[in-house]
Amino acid sequence: MPELSKIISELKNYNGAPLTFMEVCGTHTASISENGIPSILSDKIRLVSGPGCPVCVTVAEYIDVLIDYSKKENTVVVSFGDMLRVPGSKGSLKDAMASGGNVKMVYSPLELLDMAEKERNITFIFAAVGFETTAPVYAVLIEEAIKRGITNIKLLTALKTMPKAIEFLCESDSDIDGFLAPGHVAVITGIADFKTLAEKYNLPFVVSGFEGKELIASIYALTKLVKQGTVKNLYKRAVNNNGNETARSSVNKYFEPCDAVWRGIGLLKGSGMALKAEYSAFDAGSREIVNDSKINPVCCCSDVIIGKKSPLKCPLFGRVCTPENPQGACMVSTEGSCYSYYINDRRDF
Amino acid sequence: MTEGIFNIDMKITLAHGSGGKYTSDLINSVFESSYGNDVLAKMEDSAVVDGYKKIAVTTDSFVVNPLFFKGGNIGRLSVCGTVNDLLMRGAVPKYITSAFIIEEGADSEDLKKIAQSMAETAKEAGVIIVAGDTKVIEGCGGVYINTAGVGFVENDNICSSNCRAGDKIILSGNLGDHHAVILSSRMNIDNSIESDNAPLTDMVSKLLDNNIDVHAMRDVTRGGLGTVLNELAEASEVKMNIFENDIPVDSQVKAFADFLGLEIMHMGNEGKMIAVVSADDAEKALDLIKGSAYGENAQIIGEVKEGSGVVLNTSLGGQRIISVLRGEGLPRIC
Numbered sequence: 001m002p003e004l005s006k007i008i009s010e011l012k013n014y015n016g017a018p019l020t021f022m023e024v025c026g027t028h029t030a031s032i033s034e035n036g037i038p039s040i041l042s043d044k045i046r047l048v049s050g051p052g053c054p055v056c057v058t059v060a061e062y063i064d065v066l067i068d069y070s071k072k073e074n075t076v077v078v079s080f081g082d083m084l085r086v087p088g089s090k091g092s093l094k095d096a097m098a099s100g101g102n103v104k105m106v107y108s109p110l111e112l113l114d115m116a117e118k119e120r121n122i123t124f125i126f127a128a129v130g131f132e133t134t135a136p137v138y139a140v141l142i143e144e145a146i147k148r149g150i151t152n153i154k155l156l157t158a159l160k161t162m163p164k165a166i167e168f169l170c171e172s173d174s175d176i177d178g179f180l181a182p183g184h185v186a187v188i189t190g191i192a193d194f195k196t197l198a199e200k201y202n203l204p205f206v207v208s209g210f211e212g213k214e215l216i217a218s219i220y221a222l223t224k225l226v227k228q229g230t231v232k233n234l235y236k237r238a239v240n241n242n243g244n245e246t247a248r249s250s251v252n253k254y255f256e257p258c259d260a261v262w263r264g265i266g267l268l269k270g271s272g273m274a275l276k277a278e279y280s281a282f283d284a285g286s287r288e289i290v291n292d293s294k295i296n297p298v299c300c301c302s303d304v305i306i307g308k309k310s311p312l313k314c315p316l317f318g319r320v321c322t323p324e325n326p327q328g329a330c331m332v333s334t335e336g337s338c339y340s341y342y343i344n345d346r347r348d349f
Numbered sequence: 350m351t352e353g354i355f356n357i358d359m360k361i362t363l364a365h366g367s368g369g370k371y372t373s374d375l376i377n378s379v380f381e382s383s384y385g386n387d388v389l390a391k392m393e394d395s396a397v398v399d400g401y402k403k404i405a406v407t408t409d410s411f412v413v414n415p416l417f418f419k420g421g422n423i424g425r426l427s428v429c430g431t432v433n434d435l436l437m438r439g440a441v442p443k444y445i446t447s448a449f450i451i452e453e454g455a456d457s458e459d460l461k462k463i464a465q466s467m468a469e470t471a472k473e474a475g476v477i478i479v480a481g482d483t484k485v486i487e488g489c490g491g492v493y494i495n496t497a498g499v500g501f502v503e504n505d506n507i508c509s510s511n512c513r514a515g516d517k518i519i520l521s522g523n524l525g526d527h528h529a530v531i532l533s534s535r536m537n538i539d540n541s542i543e544s545d546n547a548p549l550t551d552m553v554s555k556l557l558d559n560n561i562d563v564h565a566m567r568d569v570t571r572g573g574l575g576t577v578l579n580e581l582a583e584a585s586e587v588k589m590n591i592f593e594n595d596i597p598v599d600s601q602v603k604a605f606a607d608f609l610g611l612e613i614m615h616m617g618n619e620g621k622m623i624a625v626v627s628a629d630d631a632e633k634a635l636d637l638i639k640g641s642a643y644g645e646n647a648q649i650i651g652e653v654k655e656g657s658g659v660v661l662n663t664s665l666g667g668q669r670i671i672s673v674l675r676g677e678g679l680p681r682i683c
Binding site for chain 1: 536609610612661662663664665666667668669670672675
């Protein structure tokens with residue numbers, strides 16, 4: 001690959017057929033904005049953000065269930081920080097906290113173990129969202145809980161897997177010419193799933209790291225691979241082509257594939273993971289959440305999430321829908337497309 | 350100390366806030382003995398001190414948790430915060446007050462350490478603690494401090510609305526240290542990052558004593574550089590154009606921020622400032638700051654331009670708009 005300055009100049013001066021690439025991972029979205037990458041690319045190269053932010057694809061009904069739990073006696077809802085502001089149909093977990101709901105924020109699900117051990121009379125419900133990357137931590141949590149005889153932890157899972165969502169995008173009428181494949185997911189899954197998709201839909205996938213120069217190199221690689229059904233791994237320092245077998249078998253011990261509902265997409269068969277029947281004592285009713293409903297009927301998150309619409313084309317963007325008053329999940333998480341566009345005053349080039 | 354009512358091993362109780370014997374013992378043992386100066390020693394209802402033709406006045410409350418952290422504590426912080434706010438208007442800090450709200454169960458030894466640290470920091474910053482108050486409330490051992498400060502002002506032209514196109518923007522040192530220390534402590538993450546909490550008296554007085562043409566100064570506290578620069582840009586109706594490659598950040602803090610998904614531009618500091626100075630004086634100002642206490646990593650990070658907002662020129666050669674901090678700076682989850 002040529003040196004960085006040459007790549008940047010070539011991407012800036014690209015004058016071929018218009019190209020649209022999708023980054024599927026929310027951390028990629030954030031890094032692209034933070035590094036000012038859209039301002040470096042030619043007008044003919046468009047980046048769109050896919051459904052790779054776990055917070056953004058979480059449905060309103062899921063938040064509603066958590067809020068109900070937070071108001072129950074002897075029950076505490078525990079969550080990552082990003083989830084607190086996601087709007088459900090009756091407000092967010094932050095709102096629930098302000099009106100007396102029991103909600104705690106943690107940085108790692110494993111913090112739950114000590115909490116639960118200390119207060120045995122309290123049931124701790126963890127908002128277990130995430131993709132293939134986060135699932136292994138939940139497997140460790142269950143394993144440790146069993147080992148330590150802790151029974152007052154339950155997961156409300158909304159675990160998603162990437163391949164089915166990408167397949168949905170490939171089947172839809174969006175004009176994507178290639179994917180920046182999610183680096184963190186690939187660390188666990190390896191590249192086999194992406195290879196299958198690449199070959200089936202004749203589209204290039206480049207597994208990318210998260211630093212600005214890595215993303216630039218990956219975008220450059222995509223421009224050279226257009227219309228080729230191939231996978232290129234440019235994140236070799238972290239991604240082994242076979243993924244992490246140990247993490248996968250740990251996940252497979254406790255979880256099994258299930259249908260999952262995605263905000264903005266709806267129900268996708270086999271696109272999620274849920275606890276196996278023998279571990280149902282640790283489940284807080286996750287499989288009952290099957291509906292996707294909008295908070296604001298005008299909200300375009302569903303089109304934004306699949307890369308069909310730029311956040312800037314949503315009539316609510318920046319007017320009614322802001323980080324202070326998000327109408328859809330894409331404006332909530334720092335990894336959401338709308339949030340990222342708003343905060344960085346990102347324009348479509 | 351009289352009759353042994355107060356000893357340093359005891360926990361604070363509501364009786365210590367009663368206003369009676371327990372209270373005066375607490376004040377004598379912890380505060381007066383630490384702060385000790387002629388004005389305070391009079392124990393009058395208010396302090397009477399010398400004045401000046403113009404004074405700067407400010408107040409700030411400190412509620413940090415934990416009370417002690419690597420490189421500092423709530424006491425040092427409470428002096429630095431108020432002193433630095435005075436300095437940013439070009440004032441020479443002179444007097445501060447200290448009001449404690451203590452939850453019962455607080456540790457007397459901790460209080461003593463906090464008060465002694467305040468005294469040391471006040472000395473370093475060139476101020477005296479002239480008045481104080483103590484209240485005890487129900488709770489579980491928390492300590493909250495309010496400080497107010499007065500400084501003497503010779504020239505009150507240094508203000509947020511005074512930045513002009515062509516000025517240079519100097520940042521006095523590495524970003525994010527304090528924020529990273531507090532989060533590390535809360536998350537039990539072990540590293541060697543220390544808080545930057547420090548009074549900026551030395552660097553500001555060097556700038557003023559050398560008649561540097563300073564247009565505006567702001568300490569870069571909560572909300573971080575992004576928020577402070579936006580406030581200056583708005584107040585002065587100008588654009589702040591800064592360069593990522595010139596912004597000093599400790600590599601450990603950078604790694605910590607990347608790991609948690611924190612934005613360096615929005616991380617809090619307690620001993621850093623921005624000085625906006627005329628282009629002609631910029632290099633001299635930088636040398637003065639670099640040669641003063643806590644200024645060794647100072648850099649010129651950009652310039653003021655006509656326009657609006659804050660634009661960061663990224664190390665990749667891109668540009669992005671930096672907004673003010675929104676929400677609470679919660680970490681990303683993956």
